[in-house]
Every structure is written in structure tokens, then in C-alpha cells.
Amino acid sequence: MSKIIVVTSGKGGVGKTTTSASIATGLALRGHKTVVIDFDVGLRNLDLIMNCERRVVYDFVNVINGEAALSQALIKDKHSDKLFILPASQTRDKDALTQEGVEKVLNELSKTFDYIVCDSPAGIEHGALMALYFADEAVVVTNPEVSSVRDSDRILGIIHSKSKRAAMGLEPIKEHLLLTRYSPERVKRGEMLSVQDVEEILSIPLLGVIPESQSVLTASNQGVPVIHDEISDAGQAYLDAVARLLGESKEHRFLDLPKKGFFKRMFGGTA
């Protein structure tokens, strides 16, 4: 039996695909056989972030429609032989993901994989619903910003009411808050919601805080999930988050600015 983890947010562009790629990679690096599925039908991007865009032949919808076998559509990661990618279709419309079809594919994947990571599309429509429906755990990606927090709260409401676990009265989906694009400097200046603020509003356990980091763009330019960049703050923050997902306790990092001297604080210490 495998564990199904959905990476979701409601709001678009907050870092779901970045997070899916890094979490899936991190789980594989830790020795777990992992597949990451792109649910963003029509707007696939995970293939680019994982640098396998030129190897896509068949996709998720082909498998659902019986046009290709699962083994033909799965792409093996270049860095890890424990990691596979199931790309989204570039052309179809979102309704191509039927609940029965998704269930069939997930059932087949759970025979061989330890973890199934589902990269959700933005929004609260069909695609997002399909991505979270069968989940055991949810990583709710949130930026410290009003509309993102509000949308996270809405997606939590949907997890509570519309997931399979909710519909069948099973144990609820385990929820994790992942705060991304965090800037301790702006929090200190009172310009950005703090981790504590967001935790207080959403009241779900904190999985990690990923700082706003140039390394994320560098990584996506190269098609290497940022978790491989072990020197970068974002890479380390993702490594920590994966460890916590696996049940380890790790102190949260990158929440504060490095301490500065008095003069630096008084005279232009913001750079």
C-alpha cells in the first residue's frame, strides 16, 4: 500500500509544482519508491521542472483512456532510479480526468510505489478536486499573503467535506501547512504575515517554511528540483520538510534574519 500525498493550494502560482517536484525527489532520495503525477491537465509544467519535457510520449489521460499502458507513460527520473513522473496531457480538457479513471491509475500505482505525490492545478474546480479526492495526506502550499491564506482555508474546507475520506467517513486527510516564499526581513518590517499569523489563522500543523529564494528560479531554469541544491536555503528547507513528512522532528529554520549590529540596523541594514 502506498501513501497518496496531494500538494494543493487553491490559489495559483504559490509554489505547488516547485513543491511537488522537491518533495517527490526528497522522498526518493530517502529511498522511497515515489511517483509524482501532474494533475494540471492542459497546462502541464511538472515535466519542465523535472527536466523530462522532451521524453513525454504518453500522459496521464492516455492511460486513463486506455490508449497507453501505465508503464509506457511513466518517465524515470534522471537522478534517481526510485523516482518516476506521470505527466499531464497538454491538449485535453480537464474533464478527461474522471474519478473512476483516476482511481484506476492510483490503484495500479499503489501496487509498486511507496509514495504517490499529486501536483494539483490551481482553483477549486474539477481538476483540483480529482487531485485531492483520494489523498491520505495534504500539503497545503501557502504564501504569506491575504488571498493565498484565504484560498488555503477554502481548499481545507473542500478537503474536509469533499474528499473520499470525508465522503466515506474515514479518518480525515492529514493536513500540513507549507509556507513558501517567506521573507523574514519583510516580516520584521511588519510588511508580511508571519509564520505564527498564518498558523493561527489556518490552524493546521506546520510542515515547513520555504524562504523566498533565488535558488528556486535557478533550479527551474536548469530543470533540477531545488531540493538537489543542498547549499541553498530553499533546498535545505525542502530537505527538512521531507524529513518531517517522514515523521522526524526537525527544528524550523530560516524564520529569522541573521543578527545585525546596532549601526547596521540604524543605517541601511536592509540590504
Place this chain on the structure above:
Amino acid sequence: MRFWDYFRTSKPSTASMAKERLQIIVAHERGSHAQPDYLPKLQQELLDVISKYVQINRDDVQVQLDRNDSCAVLELNITLPE
């Protein structure tokens, strides 16, 4: 923080405004999404009973269900006239 900002710390930060606004809207939206459908009827029947004894308006009876992890709280708010 710039030099002059050092002397202007009393102004509420935009982050705290954001937090306050979020707390209000999130509480409101949680309430409206998750209300069971028997609440309007419950409200009406309460109104009928109370109206036997005092004169009140529909708006004076507020019924809301709050759920958290372990329990649900039914909150009745009845405002009686002076």
C-alpha cells in the same frame, strides 16, 4: 528599517491589518460554508416558541454551528427587546 522609521513605530503594520482582515473573512466563510441545512428551520421554530412569550424579529434570533476537531458547538444568540 530606515533611520526615520525608527521613530515611527506606533503605526499599525500592514501585516497586522492583513491578519485582522483574514481572521474576520475566514471565520465568516467557514461559518457559511459548513452550516447544516436544518439550521434555518431550527431558527424558525425557535422564533415561533419565543414569540409566544415576547415580541421579537427574525433577526433577533441567530443560530450558528461551530465545529472544531473534537466537538461541535451550537451557538444561539437571542436578543430580547428593551
